[in-house]
Amino acid sequence: MNNLFDIKDNVVVITGGTGVLGRTIAKYLALEGAKVVILGRKEDVGNAIAQDIVAAGGCCEFMKTDVMNAEVVRQNCADIVAKYGRVDTLLNAAGGNMAGATIPPDKTFFDLQVDQFQTVLNLNLTGTVIPTQVFLEPMVKQGKGSIINFSSMAAFRPMTRVAGYAAAKAGISNFTAFMATECAKKFGEGIRVNAIAPGFFITEQNRSLLTNPDGTFTQRGQDVIRQTPFGRMGDPEELCGTIHYLMSDAAKFVTGTVAVVDGGFNAFAM
Numbered sequence: 534m535n536n537l538f539d540i541k542d543n544v545v546v547i548t549g550g551t552g553v554l555g556r557t558i559a560k561y562l563a564l565e566g567a568k569v570v571i572l573g574r575k576e577d578v579g580n581a582i583a584q585d586i587v588a589a590g591g592c593c594e595f596m597k598t599d600v601m602n603a604e605v606v607r608q609n610c611a612d613i614v615a616k617y618g619r620v621d622t623l624l625n626a627a628g629g630n631m632a633g634a635t636i637p638p639d640k641t642f643f644d645l646q647v648d649q650f651q652t653v654l655n656l657n658l659t660g661t662v663i664p665t666q667v668f669l670e671p672m673v674k675q676g677k678g679s680i681i682n683f684s685s686m687a688a689f690r691p692m693t694r695v696a697g698y699a700a701a702k703a704g705i706s707n708f709t710a711f712m713a714t715e716c717a718k719k720f721g722e723g724i725r726v727n728a729i730a731p732g733f734f735i736t737e738q739n740r741s742l743l744t745n746p747d748g749t750f751t752q753r754g755q756d757v758i759r760q761t762p763f764g765r766m767g768d769p770e771e772l773c774g775t776i777h778y779l780m781s782d783a784a785k786f787v788t789g790t791v792a793v794v795d796g797g798f799n800a801f802a803m
């Protein structure tokens with residue numbers, strides 16, 4: 534049967550797959566028949582996630598990485614190609630923020646710590662560029678592949694506080710459009726590059742910004758809810774369908790897009 538959404542045996546690499554969004558997507562894709570490799574820094578966490586997915590009936594394994602270290606990522610790619618023979622999909626989900634790259638309400642731009650600003654740029658932007666460069670190679674050899682980057686609401690309109698993160702994610706949207714064109718022109722239409730822009734999902738990287746220790750929303754968390762027509766934060770599982778679509782042949786003519794999954798946040802003015 535010709536099923537546009539068939540992703541069975543699709544070899545999927547997820548950087549930052551130990552994170553809250555990455556692990557949820559990993560499990561969904563593995564249970565849809567994909568062969569998932571989670572790349573992350575935390576071996577114990579990564580192995581536990583992979584074991585959970587295998588116990589649920591999926592195909593998944595963990596490999597240790599550092600997306601800012603090209604040598605390590607190259608070795609990951611060589612190991613994956615040696616074992617699975619190909620790489621069909623790369624999800625660049627590694628990312629994060631640092632206190633010094635943000636400007637709290639009681640501080641000003643003069644308090645921005647430029648070294649941390651650079652680290653956040655490196656992690657989110659260069660940490661996407663490096664795996665893209667590495668995993669694109671087997672895709673080009675195959676003549677087929679799909680890369681999905683992780684942008685953010687902060688890419689469309691920079692939000693208060695998160696100066697470094699917003700700059701990096703704007704860079705991700707820009708890089709996505711650049712790479713879509715670059716790949717199509719140089720390697721043909723089999724290689725597609727898109728991004729997903731999640732709205733607000735409570736994960737490790739934003740928990741302390743959006744929630745208090747007792748679980749209630751901070752002022753910023755309440756502002757997000759007010760700005761979201763659905764009136765709530767997202768559930769990580771709500772990203773899976775868009776990822777599935779973008780990586781499958783159902784999106785065969787789709788490249789260079791940033792798919793917004795945000796309960797209406799980005800559309801809402803007042």
Ligand SMILES: NC(=O)c1ccc[n+]([C@@H]2O[C@H](COP(=O)([O-])OP(=O)(O)OC[C@H]3O[C@@H](n4cnc5c(N)ncnc54)[C@H](O)[C@@H]3O)[C@@H](O)[C@H]2O)c1
Binds near residue numbers: 548660
């Ligand atoms: N949570 C949200 O609301 C939201 C919104 C928009 C975009 N995003 C993006 O989605 C992606 C996933 O984030 P998340 O919310 O699951 O956050 P998370 O903090 O739970 O996961 C991020 C993962 O990246 C990993 N990581 C950090 N540095 C790394 C490195 N050098 N090498 C390899 N892995 C590294 C972390 O260990 C972590 O597992 C990120 O790019 C994030 O910026 C999240």
